[in-house]
Amino acid sequence: xxxxxxxxxxxxxxxxxxxxxxxxxxxxxxxxxxxxxxxxxxxxxxxxxxxxxxxxxxxxxxxxxxxxxxxxxxxxxxxxxxxxxxxxxxxxxxxxxxxxxxxxxxxxxxxxxxxxxxxxxxxxxxxxxxxxxxxxxxxxxxxxxxxxxxxxxxxxxxxxxxxxxxxxxxxxxxxxxxxxxxxxxxxxxxxxxxxxxxxxxxxxxxxxxxxxxxxxxxxxxxxxxxxxxxxxxxxxxxxxxxxxxxxxxxxxxxxxxxxxxxxxxxxxxxxxxxxxxxxxxxxxxxxxxxxxxxxxxxxxxxxxxxxxxxxxxxxxxxxxxxxxxxxxxxxxxxxxxxxxxxxxxxxxxxxxxxxxxxxxxxxxxxxxxxxxxxxxxxxxxxxxxxxxxxxxxxxxxxxxxxxxxxxxxxxxxxxxxxxxxxxxxxxxxxxxxxxxxxxxxxxxxxxxxxxxxxxxxxxxxxxxxxxxxxxxxxxxxxxxxxxxxxxxxxxxxxx
Ligand SMILES: *Cc1c(COP(=O)(O)O)cnc(C)c1O
Numbered sequence: 134x135x136x137x138x139x140x141x142x143x144x145x146x147x148x149x150x151x152x153x154x155x156x157x158x159x160x161x162x163x164x165x166x167x168x169x170x171x172x173x174x175x176x177x178x179x180x181x182x183x184x185x186x187x188x189x190x191x192x193x194x195x196x197x198x199x200x201x202x203x204x205x206x207x208x209x210x211x212x213x214x215x216x217x218x219x220x221x222x223x224x225x226x227x228x229x230x231x232x233x234x235x236x237x238x239x240x241x242x243x244x245x246x247x248x249x250x251x252x253x254x255x256x257x258x259x260x261x262x263x264x265x266x267x268x269x270x271x272x273x274x275x276x277x278x279x280x281x282x283x284x285x286x287x288x289x290x291x292x293x294x295x296x297x298x299x300x301x302x303x304x305x306x307x308x309x310x311x312x313x314x315x316x317x318x319x320x321x322x323x324x325x326x327x328x329x330x331x332x333x334x335x336x337x338x339x340x341x342x343x344x345x346x347x348x349x350x351x352x353x354x355x356x357x358x359x360x361x362x363x364x365x366x367x368x369x370x371x372x373x374x375x376x377x378x379x380x381x382x383x384x385x386x387x388x389x390x391x392x393x394x395x396x397x398x399x400x401x402x403x404x405x406x407x408x409x410x411x412x413x414x415x416x417x418x419x420x421x422x423x424x425x426x427x428x429x430x431x432x433x434x435x436x437x438x439x440x441x442x443x444x445x446x447x448x449x450x451x452x453x454x455x456x457x458x459x460x461x462x463x464x465x466x467x468x469x470x471x472x473x474x475x476x477x478x479x480x481x482x483x484x485x486x487x488x489x490x491x492x493x494x495x496x497x498x499x500x501x502x503x504x505x506x507x508x509x510x511x512x513x514x515x516x517x518x519x520x521x522x523x524x525x526x527x528x529x530x531x532x533x534x535x536x537x538x539x540x541x542x543x544x545x546x547x548x549x550x551x552x553x554x555x556x557x558x559x560x561x562x563x564x565x566x567x568x569x570x571x572x573x574x575x576x577x578x579x580x581x582x583x584x585x586x587x588x589x590x591x592x593x594x595x596x597x598x599x600x601x602x603x604x605x606x607x608x609x610x611x612x613x614x615x616x617x618x619x620x621x622x623x624x625x626x627x628x
Contacts, residue, residue, distance in 0.1 A: 135198045138165040138364060141467040142478045150197040151259035154252075154365035155269075157358030158340050162481075163474065164463050165364045170413040171195035173375070177389050177417075181379040185222035186213050188379065189372045195414070196368045197255070204258050212251035212369075216240045218596065223247070223373045225380060225553070228526040231396075231539060232386075233556040234377045237529075241311060242559035242598045243453070244404065245282035247373060248366040252283075253290045255365045256357060260292065267355040270626065271295040272339060274332035274360060276400065277304035278453045278558065280322070281311040283359040288317030295359070296321045296622055298332040301612055304452055305563055306580055311598070314605035321625045322609035325618065328446050330458055335618040336360070345619065352628045361403030362460050370407035371414070377553050378416055387551055394552040396422040396542075398535040399431060400454035402461035404555060409465065412502065419550055424538035425507040426451045431459060435505030438497040440480075441489040449510055450566035451530040453558070458484070466492070469499040504546075508537035514570035516540070521571055527591040529558040530566045561587060561599050 137147035142163030148156070153165040173180075175191055183191070189209045190202075197205060213222050217238045226233045239246025260269060271293060273283050280297040287295040299312060301324035312322050325332050339345065340356055349355060361367065374395060381387045395418050397405035405423050412418040425432045427447040434440045442457040449455055463481060469492070470476035483490040508516065513530055516537040521527050528536060535554050542548070560567045564583045568575035571590065575583055581603055588595050613621045 134171075136167050136169065136171060136196060139168055139472075139474070140164070141166055141463050141474055142481070143474050149199040150364065151199050151262045154255050154259045154363060155263060155265065155357055157356070157360070157363045158337070162337075162341055163478075164362050164461070166464050166467060167196060167364075170410055173415045177379055177382055180375065181383040183379070185372075185376055186210065188376045189213065189369065192372045192375055192414075193368055196364075199262065200258065208251055208254035208258060211254050216246075216250055223376055225377060226526065226556075228524045229520055231536070232377070232381065232551065232553045233526075233528065233532065234373060234553050235556045236373060237556065237559040237562075239282070240285045240598060241278070241281040242562050242596050243278035243282060244555065244557040245278045246285070248361075248369040249279070249282040249286040249359060251369050252359055252363065252365045253286045253293065257290065257292060259365075265355070267350065267353050269293045269357050270349070270354050270622075271359045272336050272356050272622065273297045273358065274329065274336040275299045275304075276329040276453045276455055277308040278562075279360065281308065281315070284312060284315040284317070284320050284322065287359070288315065288320055290319070294319040294321070294626070296323065296625055298323050298325050298336060298618060300324070300328045300332055301326060303328050303448060303455065305565070307562055307564065307599070307602070308452070310602045310605075313607045313609045314602050315608065320609075322611070323621055324612040325615050326612070327615035329456055330446065331615040333360070333458065333460070335615055339619050339622060342619070348628070349626075352626070354626060354628070360460070361401050367403060367407055367410070367461070370404060371411045374408050374411040374418070374553075375414075375416055381551065381553075390417055392417045392419040392550055394418070394420045394422060394548065394550050396424055396535045396539045396552060396554045398424045398451065398454060398531040398555065398557055400456040400459065402431070402459040402465070404557070406461045406464055408555075409502065420542070420548070421503050422535075422538060422542055423503055423505040424535040425505065426454045426513065426534050427507065427509060428455050428457055429507035430457050431462070432505040432507040434462075435500060435503055438494070439489060439491040440484065442484070443488040450513060450563065451534050453531055454534065469496040504542055506538040506541050508534045512537045514566075517567055517570035521590075525591075527560045527567060527571075527587065527593070528556060529560040530563045531558050532556040533570075559596060560591065561596055
């Protein structure tokens, strides 16, 4: 059955999946949402015997209904191949009574690879399906991980160019090195003086600039987005929750239909929204546990029903979660507002002008699937230390925020359901913070010395993504003010 996509902001025309992927954001500034959430049409038992690629097809076909079987399977095959260092793509590791779903086995060792290795293929397929002749310009704001994963996904993909903006002083040294060493004639990486929210706001403004869009079209270009607001990123992220569940089932760790909890370290609310969609599709998930770092705007929201970004922005050791405007939350707000774009627009307008909004009691009652909490910097470090000390398993800072929040949830609720923790980055990506948490002595060492030390203590080989950048030359050194982003893009395109 065909599924069309609506905007969260106005009751306008509906678009197909491929059109929603091409556009990224709706013309009215809203996000695209499926008109209804499809239900899994294979049993969990059937799915449990499938490979990652097969599960991906079974889930994605339900959303991307204007893709042919052949098109979708080709996209999946190109995405989930030997770029991943394990055949199972997303392995589960059991440690201290929880299942860590390792989403970092792709090209850039963070979970963004799960969606960004397929998005370029979904996008170029969508362009063909819609007779788009323009070159597609991917514009991305990154808090660190999206940028590199998008660059890796789009580098030298024909008919595309990619521009990535990152906060110059807001990403880890390894994250920055990964981005500024990116190869590919169609790639452009720019540091901005500002934080992630500034970068994201700037990108949204460029997207909303109708005059610019018309001018670009004249010159043979059009924008699209690789940010997690693109439905082409959200849909591939639903896959691994289904996959995790059915693999636990296959291994006999759970019985069919048994409810599990899912814990997600959250920033832009994309990853946990995907888990929420998986639940709506019929996957037996009980609690969706939303873990924040000290930028705990989501925790406060789940507690009080008030979303308030008027607060200090904290730079933490989990920089990919240093976000005060969680863009994808809009899709949840729209839903709990009864899929009413007018209501949602009121909240978003208030967020824009006042920096806050407060949902109604009726809406808040719809949030009972969620549990929110947060981890302080100290707690995050202690969680890394404790887990390593107890089991020898080393997790990164983002995953540690989730593990810490899970421990808090378990202590408070006494809920002992089997639990999957989304492990969103390899500890090699945040080596300094991870090693410092394990022993303060490591802080005196150089970045790549730390990499070698981590290999010794974790007995996990240094990933290729890290080996590569040890000696790679820096190819991008552009820096601009947050007010100059539009001009920077135009310069890069030579228009
Ligand atoms: C992006 C990212 C997150 C946050 O994911 P959202 O979908 O933005 O909530 C968490 N951890 C890591 C390592 C990330 O790269």
